[in-house]
Amino acid sequence: MRVQTLGDGTPDIAVVACLHGNECCGKTAIERVLAEKPAFSRPVRFVLANETAIAEGVRFIDEDLNRAFPGDPEGDTHESRLAAELLPEIRDCGVLDLHSTRSHPEAFALLSRTNDRTKRLARATGVARVVDISYVAGGLIDHVDGVAVECGLRGTERAERNAERVLRNFLGETGAIDTLSESGDPELYRIFDAVEGTDYEFVGENFVRVEEGEVFARKRGTDDTGSPGNELRADRPFYPVLMSTDGYDEMVGFRAERVGTLER
Ligand SMILES: [Zn+2]
Secondary structure, three states, X not given: OEEEEEOOOOOOEEEEEOOOOOOOHXXXXXXXXXXXXXXXXXXXXXXXXXXXXXXXXXXXXXXXXXXXXXXXXXXXXHHHHHHHHXXXXXXXXXXXXXXXXXXXXXXXXXXXXXXXXXXXXXXXXXXXXXXXXXXOOOOHHHOOXXXXXXXXXXOOHHHHHHHHHHHHHXXXXXXXXXXXXXXXXXXXXXXXXXXXXXXXXXXXXXXXXXXXXXXXXXXXXXXXXXXXXXXXXXXXOEEEEOOOOOOOOOEEEEEEEEEEXXXX
């Protein structure tokens, strides 16, 4: 783990990259912004989380770090010990946690705790969509006031550019650096269900409403459409979120409802 604090004083905002070692867009974004040596008028702590996993080009060494919080300094896994080391560094901060995904090319934000502070942080990212993922418990943003951002498709330049834009906007909106930024007025979605299943091809589009009766996923390698065992059909309308063909081993992704705009 690498921790770097810029600006004077004790930071109350933090930026975390690479909780997942194979999602490097946040690391790249931080490097690009800091290479310009901006003046910090408010202190910010930058954390590069799972350096061992980055070096090996893998998501994690022993277990998913984003499911390992609060962790244990004497834990059996690399990530359990790392989680215990990381959390105290950012516990009182408003956190921006940068990720990438297999599901969607545009950046969107995730909230787990919803309060005035996390809503401000979400708007500071400048993204157009925020998803309440409190249904899916267990990530870092369950343990701190923070917003996670899925910056785009893993390993793509577009994800890196999105991450950089989100980071600059966040640092500008929080008053950390002097840069052009704008507060977002995002649409809020709320996850209410997970769609389990292995080997499904997701045939819908994330954030595009699936109507009742519509097929949104099909067993891979099957073309006999209409066979009920081979396809997943919506029993009520929903918005797919984090749905993909190969993003998860045992899940297609999540079903969400659209709530409206994020309240101030
Ligand atoms: Zn991730």
